[in-house]
Amino acid sequence: xxxxxxxxxxxxxxxxxxxxxxxxxxxxxxxxxxxxxxxxxxxxxxxxxxxxxxxxxxxxxxxxxxxxxxxxxxxxxxxxxxxxxxxxxxxxxxxxxxxxxxxxxxxxxxxxxxxxxxxxxxxxxxxxxxxxxxxxxxxxxxxxxxxxxxxxxxxxxxxxxxxxxxxxxxxxxxxxxxxxxxxxxxxxxxxxxxxxxxxxxxxxxxxxxxxxxxxxxxxxxxxxxxxxxxxxxxxxxxxxxxxxxxxxxxxxxxxxxxxxxxxxxxxxxxxxxxxxxxxxxxxxxxxxxxxxxxxx
Amino acid sequence: xxxxxxxxxxxxxxxxxxxxxxxxxxxxxxxxxxxxxxxxxxxxxxxxxxxxxxxxxxxxxxxxxxxxxxxxxxxxxxxxxxxxxxxxxxxxxxxxxxxxxxxxxxxxxxxxxxxxxxxxxxxxxxxxxxxxxxxxxxxxxxxxxxxxxxxxxxxxxxxxxxxxxxxxxxxxxxxxxxxxxxxxxxxxxxxxxxxxxxxxxxxxxxxxxxxxxxxxxxxxxxxxxxxxxxxxxxxxxxxxxxxxxxxxxxxxxxxxxxxxxxxxxxxxxxxxxxxxxxxxxxxxxxxxxxxxxxxxxxxxxxxxxxxxxxxxxxxxxxxxxxxxxxxxxxxxxxxx
Amino acid sequence: xxxxxxxxxxxxxxxxxxxxxxxxxxxxxxxxxxxxxxxxxxxxxxxxxxxxxxxxxxxxxxxxxxxxxxxxxxxxxxxxxxxxxxxxxxxxxxxxxxxxxxxxxxxxxxxxxxxxxxxxxxxxxxxxxxxxxxxxxxxxxxxxxxxxxxxxxxxxxxxxxxxxxxxxxxxxxxxxxxxxxxxxxxxxxxxxxxxxxxxxxxxxxxxxxxxxxxxxxxxxxxxxxxxxxxxxxxxxxxxxxxxxxxxxxxxxxxxxxxxxxxxxxxxxxxxxxxxxxxxxxxxxxxxxxxxxxxxxxxxxxxxxxxxxxxxxxxxxxxxxxxxxxxxxxxxxxxxxxxxxxxxxx
Ligand SMILES: Nc1ncnc2c1ncn2[C@@H]1O[C@H](COP(=O)(O)OP(=O)(O)OP(=O)(O)O)[C@@H](O)[C@H]1O
Ligand SMILES: [Mg+2]
Numbered sequence: 016x017x018x019x020x021x022x023x024x025x026x027x028x029x030x031x032x033x034x035x036x037x038x039x040x041x042x043x044x045x046x047x048x049x050x051x052x053x054x055x056x057x058x059x060x061x062x063x064x065x066x067x068x069x070x071x072x073x074x075x076x077x078x079x080x081x082x083x084x085x086x087x088x089x090x091x092x093x094x095x096x097x098x099x100x101x102x103x104x105x106x107x108x109x110x111x112x113x114x115x116x117x118x119x120x121x122x123x124x125x126x127x128x129x130x131x132x133x134x135x136x137x138x139x140x141x142x143x144x145x146x147x148x149x150x151x152x153x154x155x156x157x158x159x160x161x162x163x164x165x166x167x168x169x170x171x172x173x174x175x176x177x178x179x180x181x182x183x184x185x186x187x188x189x190x191x192x193x194x195x196x197x198x199x200x201x202x203x204x205x206x207x208x209x210x211x212x213x214x215x216x217x218x219x220x221x222x223x224x225x226x227x228x229x230x231x232x233x234x235x236x237x238x239x240x241x242x243x244x245x246x247x248x249x250x251x252x253x254x255x256x257x258x259x260x261x262x263x264x265x266x267x268x269x270x271x272x273x274x275x276x277x278x279x280x281x282x283x284x285x286x287x288x289x290x291x292x293x294x295x296x297x298x299x300x301x302x303x304x305x306x307x308x309x310x311x
Numbered sequence: 312x313x314x315x316x317x318x319x320x321x322x323x324x325x326x327x328x329x330x331x332x333x334x335x336x337x338x339x340x341x342x343x344x345x346x347x348x349x350x351x352x353x354x355x356x357x358x359x360x361x362x363x364x365x366x367x368x369x370x371x372x373x374x375x376x377x378x379x380x381x382x383x384x385x386x387x388x389x390x391x392x393x394x395x396x397x398x399x400x401x402x403x404x405x406x407x408x409x410x411x412x413x414x415x416x417x418x419x420x421x422x423x424x425x426x427x428x429x430x431x432x433x434x435x436x437x438x439x440x441x442x443x444x445x446x447x448x449x450x451x452x453x454x455x456x457x458x459x460x461x462x463x464x465x466x467x468x469x470x471x472x473x474x475x476x477x478x479x480x481x482x483x484x485x486x487x488x489x490x491x492x493x494x495x496x497x498x499x500x501x502x503x504x505x506x507x508x509x510x511x512x513x514x515x516x517x518x519x520x521x522x523x524x525x526x527x528x529x530x531x532x533x534x535x536x537x538x539x540x541x542x543x544x545x546x547x548x549x550x551x552x553x554x555x556x557x558x559x560x561x562x563x564x565x566x567x568x569x570x571x572x573x574x575x576x577x578x579x580x581x582x583x584x585x586x587x588x589x590x591x592x593x594x595x596x597x598x599x600x601x602x603x604x605x606x607x608x609x610x611x612x613x614x615x616x617x618x619x620x621x622x623x624x625x626x627x628x629x630x631x632x633x634x635x636x637x638x639x640x641x642x643x644x645x646x647x
Numbered sequence: 648x649x650x651x652x653x654x655x656x657x658x659x660x661x662x663x664x665x666x667x668x669x670x671x672x673x674x675x676x677x678x679x680x681x682x683x684x685x686x687x688x689x690x691x692x693x694x695x696x697x698x699x700x701x702x703x704x705x706x707x708x709x710x711x712x713x714x715x716x717x718x719x720x721x722x723x724x725x726x727x728x729x730x731x732x733x734x735x736x737x738x739x740x741x742x743x744x745x746x747x748x749x750x751x752x753x754x755x756x757x758x759x760x761x762x763x764x765x766x767x768x769x770x771x772x773x774x775x776x777x778x779x780x781x782x783x784x785x786x787x788x789x790x791x792x793x794x795x796x797x798x799x800x801x802x803x804x805x806x807x808x809x810x811x812x813x814x815x816x817x818x819x820x821x822x823x824x825x826x827x828x829x830x831x832x833x834x835x836x837x838x839x840x841x842x843x844x845x846x847x848x849x850x851x852x853x854x855x856x857x858x859x860x861x862x863x864x865x866x867x868x869x870x871x872x873x874x875x876x877x878x879x880x881x882x883x884x885x886x887x888x889x890x891x892x893x894x895x896x897x898x899x900x901x902x903x904x905x906x907x908x909x910x911x912x913x914x915x916x917x918x919x920x921x922x923x924x925x926x927x928x929x930x931x932x933x934x935x936x937x938x939x940x941x942x943x944x945x946x947x948x949x950x951x952x953x954x955x956x957x958x959x960x961x962x963x964x965x966x967x968x969x970x971x972x973x974x975x976x977x978x979x980x981x982x983x984x985x986x987x988x989x990x991x992x
Contacts, residue, residue: 148688151961153923160957163945164697240814244927247816248942263820271828281817289812370885399894402891418906429890
């Protein structure tokens with residue numbers, strides 16, 4: 016085999032891109048609303064507290080259980096704390112942990128899964144085995160036990176949630192890579208003598224990126240659910256940091272008289288997870304019509 | 312007054328609204344089929360053959376397809392029929408055989424039970440009788456050891472046997488018309504001939520009329536009485552088999568014939584493939600559908616669609632062409 | 648190199664084995680060894696994570712009293728912390744295998760008796776919620792598939808998507824608000840054993856079961872809708888129609904069975920996820936199941952109990968998944984035709 020032949024076949028990625036462009040659908044109103052909500056949430060959680068001089072921790076004894084008003088746009092809780100301020104402060108936690116842990120899990124999990132599929136043999140056996148072991152612990156149980164004994168802090172909650180998310184990314188990347196390796200152009204690269212890492216970098220990653228990205232949105236939603244569950248159980252970030260889960264938990268006792276204490280964080284939580292899921296569905300649909308890897 | 316034909320299709324148009332626009336899959340097709348007659352429909356992929364077959368059957372999703380024109384079965388309107396009336400027709404009067412026998416059979420239900428289900432459409436047949444009849448039918452379509460085979464599932468049958476089972480299912484209620492949509496495309500050549508012979512035999516025996524959809528001129532020559540050639544959703548030539556092969560007139564028909572290897576024994580001509588690609592139903596010009604690929608096309612071919620004209624004095628041979636391959640005498644030279 | 652010739656996805660692998668005998672003869676033993684290895688590693692991880700993580704269990708348990716060296720040493724001895732790690736593991740796992748997981752530091756109750764009183768409640772919740780999810784998801788999936796792309800499909804899809812995006816504790820709170828606080832039909836909190844009467848018992852677990860059922864319901868509906876719609880597009884459905892079979896019979900007899908395999912798969916896999924979800928839901932509804940037990944043990948720093956319960960939860964999770972896997976192997980000959988057809992078609 017001659018060395019001149021190491022150039023990668025140009026056709027596959029090129030033709031694939033054309034296919035993608037021609038099939039791109041326009042955005043549905045659900046998708047537009049979801050993206051808008053997330054963008055508003057991000058801007059809101061940084062800017063609104065500055066503009067409106069919000070304080071999530073300030074007590075107002077005169078305005079306990081207040082309904083929405085000009086001073087407290089979404090009302091106040093049992094201590095007279097501003098619910099909007101608390102919800103926005105909770106948003107920072109949820110988004111930071113949700114996106115942060117998903118990003119970490121992706122960065123760690125995808126290369127491992129790709130390597131497992133690419134090298135096969137004992138590498139694959141070991142990685143699959145470890146994945147199976149970690150998946151033996153339900154996600155929330157793993158996160159719960161880890162945070163409890165690492166100590167509840169932002170970093171530790173993030174580590175715990177990352178740890179439970181990694182195996183899913185490993186599996187995902189592994190099955191995607193395996194599916195792709197059977198396709199002709201990767202075979203072609205191998206036959207042409209391209210070295211492993213450049214095959215992975217040039218052929219595999221771009222081709223599984225769409226699917227992985229779609230999955231990352233699902234994983235972000237899941238991470239937010241788990242963070243919510245942890246703080247709901249009182250095992251999340253230490254008080255007095257408000258989080259959506261903590262707000263829901265604290266609001267429980269006032270459910271019969273003041274359901275808005277629970278309503279506000281619940282709506283924030285649901286809309287955020289819904290948005291991630293809607294966008295994930297969209298990305299997944301795009302990834303499959305592209306003719307990228309099929310299935311999960 | 313002649314008796315009503317078995318099947319009459321009048322100016323049938325079938326359109327599908329799609330993202331890219333309105334796809335007119337069948338465009339003004341008119342055809343007639345007598346009792347026990349065998350009609351062949353030939354054409355390239357995408358010419359609208361399957362859509363035509365399904366529409367005649369009434370199988371199209373009415374919410375999705377826009378249909379105009381008339382389909383009369385024994386003089387009765389099929390398209391306007393209620394769901395209940397159509398169900399009366401299906402199986403009892405008209406049945407259909409599909410292209411891929413594996414996906415046309417239920418994957419889990421045993422073959423015998425699937426045939427028995429069709430048999431039970433007949434009045435006064437109980438379960439046991441239907442099962443018994445299913446075995447007889449399997450035997451009749453040439454499946455050895457039918458009783459044991461009846462208990463097996465589709466994946467345990469070979470391709471040819473699956474298609475035989477589907478034929479058994481189609482004739483279970485002795486219908487008057489069978490529509491066979493490329494019944495042998497998924498099978499290998501030796502099996503193909505046997506299946507088509509079987510179908511012929513059964514149709515003759517039970518005097519069933521048939522519509523045989525295919526893209527194979529060779530099949531048409533042997534297994535049909537009359538032929539309609541379809542292109543771009545239209546019938547471009549229709550004639551009795553003998554007439555069509557003797558005097559192929561529309562340029563597309565001739566191109567199809569030229570694409571068959573060695574139609575005439577002894578002549579050592581290589582098949583001539585038809586150039587270009589089948590037309591995109593969303594990008595049709597104003598003229599003859601075949602004009603963009605036709606080597607004989609002239610300017611006027613692109614201006615308007617030619618009418619279906621009778622060839623000389625033969626009223627049952629009609630063609631659609633501005634510059635037809637001239638009189639039969641010239642055919643010999645033209646085919647070269 | 649040989650990676651390219653192996654199966655591409657897990658599901659293929661899952662459906663491959665055929666009969667009891669073949670399962671045992673070919674890959675059965677390998678799978679068993681692998682299963683044992685996974686269980687072993689789970690026990691090691693459970694043990695290590697609680698032993699090696701920062702913080703001295705004895706100090707945590709003693710709190711302020713830990714400043715007294717004698718007390719601390721006594722506690723360390725009692726916990727076995729003065730022994731080597733290997734000795735401690737062997738001691739623990741040996742006990743676990745004979746049903747002795749130690750006893751709680753807080754209540755002095757043995758961990759195994761805690762588990763045997765709590766496990767039935769958790770299992771009941773899991774089973775009830777599976778039933779609820781399936782009973783709702785099957786009609787919802789079929790109706791959506793039949794009306795694919797039309798109003799009913801979009802309406803159901805939107806609803807399902809909302810449910811999928813709502814954490815179970817939020818659904819639980821909403822249910823409490825509607826059925827306990829506003830309507831007053833059901834208790835918001837607390838467990839009634841069977842001995843208090845069937846109605847009282849079911850009333851005390853039904854809201855929790857519905858909260859647990861929500862996410863699986865949404866998942867099942869989506870899986871069934873996709874598979875069912877695919878089945879409806881297959882030729883054999885057209886053939887059945889062309890035979891003149893009634894639409895109802897086609898919907899309920901012809902189309903269901905080929906579409907059900909995917910649903911069965913996720914139903915099995917969801918059991919484990921549900922066990923995890925009970926952690927939150929039992930806590931919300933004050934039900935004394937395994938999940939609630941784990942949370943209070945974690946909150947009390949009750950190491951021994953956390954260890955034991957985590958081990959039991961993780962092992963049941965793995966064993967249930969393996970059982971589901973194995974059942975496919977046995978059920979398969981009947982269903983494999985369906986998948987083969989679906990693949991090749
Ligand atoms: N449900 C549908 N929606 C939109 N377009 C359709 C639909 N069914 C068929 N068509 C279009 O109608 C045209 C005719 O299709 P048809 O299946 O009848 O072709 P055919 O002659 O049977 O081809 P083949 O030999 O490949 O079976 C094609 O362009 C096809 O894309
Ligand atoms: Mg066709």
